[in-house]
Amino acid sequence: MLRALIHFFLIGALLFAAKVIFAGDDGDRPEITVRIPPDATEAEVDREIEDQILLNQARHYRWYLGDPVIFTHLVRNMRFIEPDSTDDDLTLFKRALEMNMQEHDPVVRARLLYRAREALTYVPKDRMPTREDLEEHRTAHRDRFEREGKVRFEHVFLSGTKRGEALASDAVAMRAQLEALGDAAPTELGDPLPALRAVQSSTISQVKAAYGAELAGVVDEGVVGSWRGPVPSVYGVHFVRVLEKEPSSVPALTIIEAEVRADLLSEIEEELSKERMEVLRDAYVVHVERTP
Amino acid sequence: MSRSLSFPLLASIVALIALGCGDDSGGPGPDVPGRCAAFDELRQPFFGDTHVHTVLSLDANLQGTRPGPSEAYAFARGQPIGVQPYEDGNPLRTATPDPDRPIDFVMLSDHAEYLGTIAACNDPTSPAYDRPVPGGTSCADYRDESQVDQVFVLLNGLTASSPEGVEYPALCGSDLGGDCIEAGKDVWTQVQEAAEAVYDRSDSCKFTSFVGYEWSAGPGAVNLHRNVMFRNDIVPDLPISYFDEPYVEDLWAGLREQCIDTDTGCDALAIPHNSNLANGTFFEKLMKDERPFDIDYALLRNELEPVIEIFQHKGASECFPGQAISDELCGFEILPYSSLAAVNLQAFSDPDPSDFVRGALGEGMKLELELGVNPFQHGIISSTDTHISTPGYDDEKTFLGHGGAGQPNRDSLPEGFPDIQYLNPGGPAGVWAEENSRNAIFEAFRRRETFGTSGPRIVPRVFGGWDLPSDLCDSPDLARIGYEQGVPMGGELSDAPVGGTPKFVVSAKRDPMGAPLQRIQIVKGWLDGGDYQVEVYDVAGNPDNGASVDLATCEPQGNGAADLCAVWEDTAFEPTQHAYYYVRVIENPTCRWSVRQCVDANYDCDNPTTQFDFDCCDPTVGLNVAFCDSVAAGLTGDEAACCRTDDPTSSTKVTFCDAVAQTLPAADGQCCLPRLETAIQERAWTSPIWYRPPS
Numbered sequence: 005m006l007r008a009l010i011h012f013f014l015i016g017a018l019l020f021a022a023k024v025i026f027a028g029d030d031g032d033r034p035e036i037t038v039r040i041p042p043d044a045t046e047a048e049v050d051r052e053i054e055d056q057i058l059l060n061q062a063r064h065y066r067w068y069l070g071d072p073v074i075f076t077h078l079v080r081n082m083r084f085i086e087p088d089s090t091d092d093d094l095t096l097f098k099r100a101l102e103m104n105m106q107e108h109d110p111v112v113r114a115r116l117l118y119r120a121r122e123a124l125t126y127v128p129k130d131r132m133p134t135r136e137d138l139e140e141h142r143t144a145h146r147d148r149f150e151r152e153g154k155v156r157f158e159h160v161f162l163s164g165t166k167r168g169e170a171l172a173s174d175a176v177a178m179r180a181q182l183e184a185l186g187d188a189a190p191t192e193l194g195d196p197l198p199a200l201r202a203v204q205s206s207t208i209s210q211v212k213a214a215y216g217a218e219l220a221g222v223v224d225e226g227v228v229g230s231w232r233g234p235v236p237s238v239y240g241v242h243f244v245r246v247l248e249k250e251p252s253s254v255p256a257l258t259i260i261e262a263e264v265r266a267d268l269l270s271e272i273e274e275e276l277s278k279e280r281m282e283v284l285r286d287a288y289v290v291h292v293e294r295t296p
Numbered sequence: 297m298s299r300s301l302s303f304p305l306l307a308s309i310v311a312l313i314a315l316g317c318g319d320d321s322g323g324p325g326p327d328v329p330g331r332c333a334a335f336d337e338l339r340q341p342f343f344g345d346t347h348v349h350t351v352l353s354l355d356a357n358l359q360g361t362r363p364g365p366s367e368a369y370a371f372a373r374g375q376p377i378g379v380q381p382y383e384d385g386n387p388l389r390t391a392t393p394d395p396d397r398p399i400d401f402v403m404l405s406d407h408a409e410y411l412g413t414i415a416a417c418n419d420p421t422s423p424a425y426d427r428p429v430p431g432g433t434s435c436a437d438y439r440d441e442s443q444v445d446q447v448f449v450l451l452n453g454l455t456a457s458s459p460e461g462v463e464y465p466a467l468c469g470s471d472l473g474g475d476c477i478e479a480g481k482d483v484w485t486q487v488q489e490a491a492e493a494v495y496d497r498s499d500s501c502k503f504t505s506f507v508g509y510e511w512s513a514g515p516g517a518v519n520l521h522r523n524v525m526f527r528n529d530i531v532p533d534l535p536i537s538y539f540d541e542p543y544v545e546d547l548w549a550g551l552r553e554q555c556i557d558t559d560t561g562c563d564a565l566a567i568p569h570n571s572n573l574a575n576g577t578f579f580e581k582l583m584k585d586e587r588p589f590d591i592d593y594a595l596l597r598n599e600l601e602p603v604i605e606i607f608q609h610k611g612a613s614e615c616f617p618g619q620a621i622s623d624e625l626c627g628f629e630i631l632p633y634s635s636l637a638a639v640n641l642q643a644f645s646d647p648d649p650s651d652f653v654r655g656a657l658g659e660g661m662k663l664e665l666e667l668g669v670n671p672f673q674h675g676i677i678s679s680t681d682t683h684i685s686t687p688g689y690d691d692e693k694t695f696l697g698h699g700g701a702g703q704p705n706r707d708s709l710p711e712g713f714p715d716i717q718y719l720n721p722g723g724p725a726g727v728w729a730e731e732n733s734r735n736a737i738f739e740a741f742r743r744r745e746t747f748g749t750s751g752p753r754i755v756p757r758v759f760g761g762w763d764l765p766s767d768l769c770d771s772p773d774l775a776r777i778g779y780e781q782g783v784p785m786g787g788e789l790s791d792a793p794v795g796g797t798p799k800f801v802v803s804a805k806r807d808p809m810g811a812p813l814q815r816i817q818i819v820k821g822w823l824d825g826g827d828y829q830v831e832v833y834d835v836a837g838n839p840d841n842g843a844s845v846d847l848a849t850c851e852p853q854g855n856g857a858a859d860l861c862a863v864w865e866d867t868a869f870e871p872t873q874h875a876y877y878y879v880r881v882i883e884n885p886t887c888r889w890s891v892r893q894c895v896d897a898n899y900d901c902d903n904p905t906t907q908f909d910f911d912c913c914d915p916t917v918g919l920n921v922a923f924c925d926s927v928a929a930g931l932t933g934d935e936a937a938c939c940r941t942d943d944p945t946s947s948t949k950v951t952f953c954d955a956v957a958q959t960l961p962a963a964d965g966q967c968c969l970p971r972l973e974t975a976i977q978e979r980a981w982t983s984p985i986w987y988r989p990p991s
Contacts, residue, residue, distance in 0.1 A: 073422075
């Protein structure tokens with residue numbers, strides 16, 4: 005882990021320095037030629053340009069010199085080419101470099117590209133979100149972290165299956181019974197239904213998922229303290245009295261810190277990667293050749 | 297097509313730095329009971345999925361699945377995600393969750409065996425990345441698109457090794473898989489961080505995530521898999537894989553040693569699944585040394601495996617049709633395969649009847665007579681086992697296939713069904729818990745107050761007791777009385793009063809978006825001497841309600857119940873006999889997913905060419921889309937105009953289609969396979985209530 009971190013620090017710093025290094029006239033800017041098939045899409049062209057630039061950067065700073073995987077790989081190549089050699093690994097590695105093997109080997113290319121792309125998204129310590137950053141992000145993107153409002157309501161249910169044809173008349177009687185209760189709780193009234201409570205606290209979405217849109221609408225619009233119903237659902241009819249409404253809210257940072265941090269870090273990584281790539285692209289003169 | 301991880305390894309490193317070096321926020325505080333605003337001491341139903349695979353699972357990865365944990369959680373929380381196949385990096389299909397069918401909790405259960413292998417093979421800094429494996433599978437092979445099928449068999453097939461010979465893939469190095477284990481640490485961190493980032497710690501408690509993985513033992517290609525679920529964010533340093541511990545009792549021992557017994561707050565359980573694919577070995581009563589179960593084994597199994605998946609993508613495991621006990625409803629979603637390998641190879645072979653849960657419940661009671669402990673005291677859940685990162689995606693109407701043991705759909709849009717026709721979308725795990733929090737749901741699993749369904753959000757409830765009032769179905773206080781005077785699903789009855797008989801209040805409500813209910817059944821199993829007996833009772837509703845479904849349109853016919861409730865007394869109860877009682881809630885008939893797709897495609901088994909006619913003129917339907925697109929794209933002039941006409945009876949068009957229909961892919965013939973179920977009766981199963989006589 006530590007080894008990887010040191011690499012990322014170095015790579016990040018080197019990449020970021022590109023603008024400074026190549027900030028001269030066009031004449032000073034490095035040129036690359038990217039050859040792509042005639043039918044390549046714009047996205048494919050962009051990808052190839054970026055790969056070439058990143059490879060060029062990695063080679064410019066000779067990352068292959070301190071890389072244990074490239075070292076092992078090139079030594080293995082050399083031992084394959086020179087099976088009888090008694091030279092030590094370092095000598096073979098140097099010889100591989102003299103042969104420019106690092107320029108053409110596909111594994112070296114893949115590894116350099118991988119490291120470069122990882123470096124693009126590396127978040128340096130000074131960009132790590134502070135608590136203030138997290139709070140700002142939470143506030144600026146309330147929609148991402150908002151919790152739906154809740155309604156606490158009393159709920160009386162009459163089962164259509166159980167009451168059959170008497171449901172309508174039973175509903176009329178129940179409505180009258182509820183009105184007569186005044187502010188008293190509707191204890192022991194109605195039929196049971198799994199998960200239905202005499203008093204429950206739910207979001208409107210939860211009411212909709214459990215009983216359908218019609219009842220959800222009535223609960224949503226309900227005035228505190230008044231019985232509404234009968235409201236039909238697939239189960240029968242419902243009577244509801246809203247006791248309390250709690251508006252939607254964004255939880256405090258202490259509660260959703262992991263959620264906010266993950267969201268912000270993802271943004272930072274994307275932003276840094278884009279910024280750094282733009283810096284690199286500005287620093288290069290790119291020629292595109294479409295070749296069959 | 298790339299098979300790299302969808303998010304970089306660096307993310308975990310960055311987040312680790314953040315965790316280690318950030319300012320001290322104080323954190324959200326402990327997950328104490330009552331944290332949620334909607335806390336209900338009488339408990340409420342929550343639906344979840346504890347069996348989900350993402351790009352981190354080797355099989356899913358090789359099948360072209362790209363969404364990782366974050367995307368899977370995004371899907372679970374309502375966001376559509378793209379799924380394979382991909383073209384130019386863009387997904388050709390979209391999985392869209394139903395906003396009116398939210399899922400409350402999810403555990404991602406990527407295969408533990410290859411978490412590090414995939415990471416190592418995608419990370420050039422790993423020594424495994426470039427390691428040659430003479431005569432074996434290397435990371436280069438893994439990355440070689442042309443070898444994907446071979447690699448799938450060779451690498452994934454290592455979990456089919458015998459326990460004595462199993463080892464990490466050679467590409468992981470000679471140090472007992474050291475390079476892959478090392479790479480796996482970062483991935484395991486990612487899994488934990490992804491779970492933490494979506495766990496709603498506010499009092500809204502909208503969504504709960506669990507950290508978990510799948511231990512994928514498949515000796516001889518039979519399925520002995522277990523999903524490991526952790527109570528909270530305190531977890532071991534690494535998952536235990538089949539390569540680490542090839543015997544299930546060593547998995548349990550490892551979980552005790554590395555988690556449960558550490559006094560750190562870590563807690564875990566294991567969830568078996570797909571006993572139906574074990575070739576008769578899932579409930580074998582032998583330990584790893586071939587001796588019969590001893591008390592320690594039975595205790596450990598009872599403690600660590602409180603629930604079992606009775607239903608998922610790879611079929612139902614409740615009961616096998618044609619056994620001594622007549623139960624016509626046992627034929628539901630039974631796979632015509634006996635092992636995992638048979639599914640992969642599509643080699644028809646009848647499952648072994650001893651691999652089904654109902655039999656195991658009886659064997660468990662027998663073992664309890666011998667050992668004093670029931671090692672098969674399983675509660676019930678369902679899940680999806682999706683391998684396309686889509687938790688809770690279990691609707692028959694929108695099934696895209698789940699990959700895994702099913703059809704990959706990696707390289708192109710499916711011609712015909714999107715999955716092996718005998719597989720299914722799976723169903724949710726249900727729990728009765730006080731609130732939607734990790735602690736409350738984990739506790740529900742532990743006490744087996746769980747249920748599973750075959751897809752619909754049916755809500756079943758049952759209480760058993762000696763003195764439950766006979767008119768309990770009239771009381772809005774049913775739940776309170778049930779808890780005060782009885783035990784819920786998963787509970788145990790004992791201390792039978794002299795001359796007393798157990799009563800059960802069973803109730804269920806239909807899925808508001810599903811079909812009405814037909815009936816509620818109680819399945820009773822008991823030991824009569826040494827004989828295991830089973831009886832199925834219809835206790836509410838009407839099995840002869842006349843409801844059906846029009847298979848030509850999938851329109852339901854007839855009526856059913858929106859909710860059902862009954863108090864049932866076991867008048868045949870014998871207080872000296874061990875017994876269990878579980879509830880099965882049955883919907884009215886509906887079309888199976890495969891029939892729905894055939895109906896949507898206007899496929900007529902009596903006249904297949906008419907299907908081609910409609911299908912090619914509307915290539916948005918479910919079957920043969922790619923084929924019809926290719927045909928339509930090749931049409932010009934009159935033929936194209938003809939095929940695009942709104943008049944399906946156009947003689948020119950019919951003539952044209954008749955001619956081209958000769959080339960219709962065989963896939964559509966699946967619509968008419970006689971072995972496929974057509975009308976199904978979706979259902980819910982509760983955990984049993986056990987009765988234990990005085991010793």
